[in-house]
């Protein structure tokens with residue numbers, strides 16, 4: 001079997017684009033993957049198309065060799081665009097290999113060590129009451145055992161720090177009271193802080209509520225600063241959604257900066273790289289909660305991976321059984337009582353709704369950027 005084409009497909013659905021990747025072969029089989037939608041999504045699609053010439057004529061079952069060809073062949077360590085393109089291709093190759101061998105991808109990744117995949121969903125809201133209402137209704141609707149929320153108020157850039165901490169405490173008290181003790185609360189301040197001392201103060205306010213983890217209490221560039229925060233707090237620290245490849249996670253783990261790593265299969269280097277990162281983490285007694293904010297194809301790849309990881313804790317999940325995300329695929333994975341059911345179909349067990357995808361092409365988008373009272377740029 002030989003690769004005949006590697007094709008990007010940009011589709012607008014929900015709040016963002018989805019950058020799907022199709023690897024085609026001369027055997028008539030094809031594989032489906034997804035690259036992370038980072039913003040300049042046409043750039044990611046262009047890199048996928050650029051790599052097509054490198055791969056035509058190769059055996060698609062040689063996944064490790066193809067990963068090396070793309071990563072080392074680019075010479076420069078990839079940034080988010082290059083690594084996302086590589087990831088989308090890698091995921092498509094695993095899907096293709098599963099179909100070629102008539103087994104689910106988890107069988108190719110070593111076989112499963114769990115039967116179903118625990119998920120959490122993220123609640124949002126204009127204010128604390130809205131957010132808590134959404135968290136309660138999500139938990140009830142999905143039978144969830146965990147939800148995620150931003151502990152910081154939206155107007156964090158506008159408020160004094162003492163006011164912020166008081167609002168955080170009120171939000172946490174209400175969340176815990178309404179959700180009860182059996183729904184775990186993961187917290188994501190969304191890399192909104194730059195000062196380690198403030199991150200420590202925030203974690204101290206969160207500690208009495210026993211969060212499942214506190215994600216990105218600092219921006220990701222300075223791993224040593226995060227290690228200093230972790231050494232001073234008693235809540236589990238999670239991070240990794242903005243890091244790529246085993247080498248970045250190696251540095252993170254060696255700095256003892258993290259309790260829960262959050263690789264994203266659509267940007268970290270695909271399933272090939274995510275499996276290795278999980279092994280590095282396992283050896284350090286660090287657990288894995290894959291980052292997965294995109295949609296049903298990313299969810300399928302992440303769930304297949306999670307099935308094989310001894311240190312897996314919980315998978316991020318965006319509700320996809322209604323609305324535009326539902327329309328992207330023929331059938332999303334089923335959620336039953338807070339867990340994803342693993343299909344036994346070959347490959348990833350997910351197929352695009354091609355007609356819908358072709359009818360909803362790329363739309364330019366960007367993240368909103370907060371401006372502080374003095375006119376300077378806030379973090380997002």
Ligand SMILES: [Mg+2]
Pocket residue numbers: 188190215216241
């Ligand atoms: Mg996050």
